[in-house]
Amino acid sequence: xxxxxxxxxxxxxxxxxxxxxxxxxxxxxxxxxxxxxxxxxxxxxxxxxxxxxxxxxxxxxxxxxxxxxxxxxxxxxxxxxxxxxxxxxxxxxxxxxxxxxxxxxxxxxxx
Amino acid sequence: xxxxxxxxxxxxxxxxxxxxxxxxxxxxxxxxxxxxxxxxxxxxxxxxxxxxxxxxxxxxxxxxxxxxxxxxxxxxxxxxxxxxxxxxxxxxxxxxxxxxxxxxxxxxxxxxxxxxx
Numbered sequence: 001x002x003x004x005x006x007x008x009x010x011x012x013x014x015x016x017x018x019x020x021x022x023x024x025x026x027x028x029x030x031x032x033x034x035x036x037x038x039x040x041x042x043x044x045x046x047x048x049x050x051x052x053x054x055x056x057x058x059x060x061x062x063x064x065x066x067x068x069x070x071x072x073x074x075x076x077x078x079x080x081x082x083x084x085x086x087x088x089x090x091x092x093x094x095x096x097x098x099x100x101x102x103x104x105x106x107x108x109x110x111x
Numbered sequence: 112x113x114x115x116x117x118x119x120x121x122x123x124x125x126x127x128x129x130x131x132x133x134x135x136x137x138x139x140x141x142x143x144x145x146x147x148x149x150x151x152x153x154x155x156x157x158x159x160x161x162x163x164x165x166x167x168x169x170x171x172x173x174x175x176x177x178x179x180x181x182x183x184x185x186x187x188x189x190x191x192x193x194x195x196x197x198x199x200x201x202x203x204x205x206x207x208x209x210x211x212x213x214x215x216x217x218x219x220x221x222x223x224x225x226x227x228x
Contacts, residue, residue: 030213042115042202042219043154088153092214098144098167099214101153 004089004102012108019076021105023089030092032065032072033099037086046074081111113137115220117203123226129191132223136184136205142166143180144217145188146202154202160186161208198227
């Protein structure tokens, strides 16, 4: 099994701009999940997209999944300073019964 | 709904000492996970419990790490003896039982930040 890899490793934008983070993985999956981690805190689940779904929305979040390319993207629209955090993708690999986390994207939103 | 509770939040020890972490999952969650998160990296699974049985401990350094989940609720993770490279945040998470091998949302506690000097 392989962890996902996020790209970019770090991203800095102005408040109000959109932020896009990408995740690539290597094996077949049941679902892919995105989590947020504020500095020094635990992870918070943002959104789950199943392998038979291509796009999902939740508030200002939009997630896409391309299983043929083994990649996913997370778009945060109209960013706010409070969105400053690290964002991780996690893959539920077929047959694994647990999640494999990527290395994360550190997002900084400048007020 | 109460979240996942962990204690202590911070711990500083010297190498070769022992340390234990405690986790109380969300009520009714059958699955409990312990992760190790080294600074700048994503969480790495150490051990997964289903009720009080171990599902996966393939990444647990069993010569020094041990974990138990008595009665299928609370869990403790122990390191004995600690090494410098054990410095990390130890995260506990819980979820409902996987359905047909599909992992559901995991709910994380605040973590314990361990520093080994």
